[in-house]
Amino acid sequence: MSNVILVTGGSGLVGKALQHVIETEPVGSRFGKQPNETWIFATSADGDLRDPAQTLKLFEKYKPTHVIHLAALVGGLFKNMKYKLTFLRDNILINDNVLHVSHTQKTTKLISCLSTCVFPDKVEYPLDEDKIHSGPPHESNFGYAHAKRMVDVQNHAYKEEFGCNFTSAIPTNIFGPYDNYDLEDAHVIPALVHKCYLAKKNGTPFIVSGTGKPLRQFIFSWDLAKLFIWMLREYDDVEPIILSVGEDEEVSIKEVTDAIVKAVGFEGEYSFDTSRADGQFRKPASNKKLLERIGGFQFTPFEQALDIIVKWFVENYDTARTGKKA
Numbered sequence: 001m002s003n004v005i006l007v008t009g010g011s012g013l014v015g016k017a018l019q020h021v022i023e024t025e026p027v028g029s030r031f032g033k034q035p036n037e038t039w040i041f042a043t044s045a046d047g048d049l050r051d052p053a054q055t056l057k058l059f060e061k062y063k064p065t066h067v068i069h070l071a072a073l074v075g076g077l078f079k080n081m082k083y084k085l086t087f088l089r090d091n092i093l094i095n096d097n098v099l100h101v102s103h104t105q106k107t108t109k110l111i112s113c114l115s116t117c118v119f120p121d122k123v124e125y126p127l128d129e130d131k132i133h134s135g136p137p138h139e140s141n142f143g144y145a146h147a148k149r150m151v152d153v154q155n156h157a158y159k160e161e162f163g164c165n166f167t168s169a170i171p172t173n174i175f176g177p178y179d180n181y182d183l184e185d186a187h188v189i190p191a192l193v194h195k196c197y198l199a200k201k202n203g204t205p206f207i208v209s210g211t212g213k214p215l216r217q218f219i220f221s222w223d224l225a226k227l228f229i230w231m232l233r234e235y236d237d238v239e240p241i242i243l244s245v246g247e248d249e250e251v252s253i254k255e256v257t258d259a260i261v262k263a264v265g266f267e268g269e270y271s272f273d274t275s276r277a278d279g280q281f282r283k284p285a286s287n288k289k290l291l292e293r294i295g296g297f298q299f300t301p302f303e304q305a306l307d308i309i310v311k312w313f314v315e316n317y318d319t320a321r322t323g324k325k326a
Helices: 013-025 053-064 077-082 084-104 139-162 188-202 222-235 254-263 288-294 300-313
Strands: 003-008 037-040 066-069 109-113 166-171 172-176 205-209 219-220 239-242 272-275
Touching: 003 053, 003 166, 013 254, 037 084, 053 084, 066 084, 066 166, 066 222, 066 254, 077 084, 077 139, 077 300, 084 109, 084 139, 109 222, 139 166, 139 239, 166 219, 166 222, 188 205, 188 300, 219 222, 219 300, 222 239, 222 300, 239 288, 254 272, 272 288
Parallel strands: 003 037, 003 066, 066 109, 109 166, 166 239, 172 219, 205 272
Antiparallel strands: none
16 A cells, blocks of 8 residues: 655755655665655645645645644744734644644544643753643743644544544754754754854854853754654654653753854854843753654764754855845
8 A cells, every 4th residue: 555645844944854864765764765655745835724725625635644744833932922823823723724634534644743842831850741731831932832732632632532643743952954044033053053154254253142051952853854754654652752862962052052163164253142141041851752662763963963954054055044035
């Protein structure tokens, strides 16, 4: 029997990583394309998933047996805080349509992508899969986080009422090629890569906001793509699963910045603006459940992954998402 895997949000950071892995891993291997598989990477041009009719039309066109649902309205801190209702409503519409049509079209399996922002603001660390609903999320992510939490609620409801094989993944901080490198709206690694690149290009100082002391867990998008493929083929539990490197692989923003300076080849003045806020010091997540289920996985060394993304960014600067006008 042939399988058709539909990836929503196929042109984003994780969608592009899935496409890379499927195209470069050996056919028939654990993470490679299987002989009976067809992969469809859908984008917003294929249909507006906020619209039930367009969502149904997309599913009727490709008839997916499996879905990896990555599509979402996303943005940085400022946008999340300013447009709480928009982030809540648009993501609820997108998720509800994808889940409902997956059910009515008898999709064999659906994996949705959540975020660690779904976890409560005040929680005992490390984060684990049992703590998602144990308190309100941080106020800055109110709309987006609640919409993503509802996916977990719906997964359980669809399983209990209809027996659907729906589940979800919770990645930690993702970085990789095709990320958003816009200076105003990017997450920490792509923003620092872009700033360091411009400092080298323009011969200006490279100044990083904060002290550099906060700790984060970062997962390379190509590694995350492999874990999604593993989930697609081997994970059939409705309970969500955290996809992350281990707590012992937390790195400081100072260590991240040092590695970026080395990867970019920046030799100019480099300092931290300690008058700027650091944000949350650390929010470690446990990957114990993942390692118990997958039976071993080799994550890409952090500096090696950084070398890959810096090389990609420099080679694709004119087309990368940098905030420049096209």
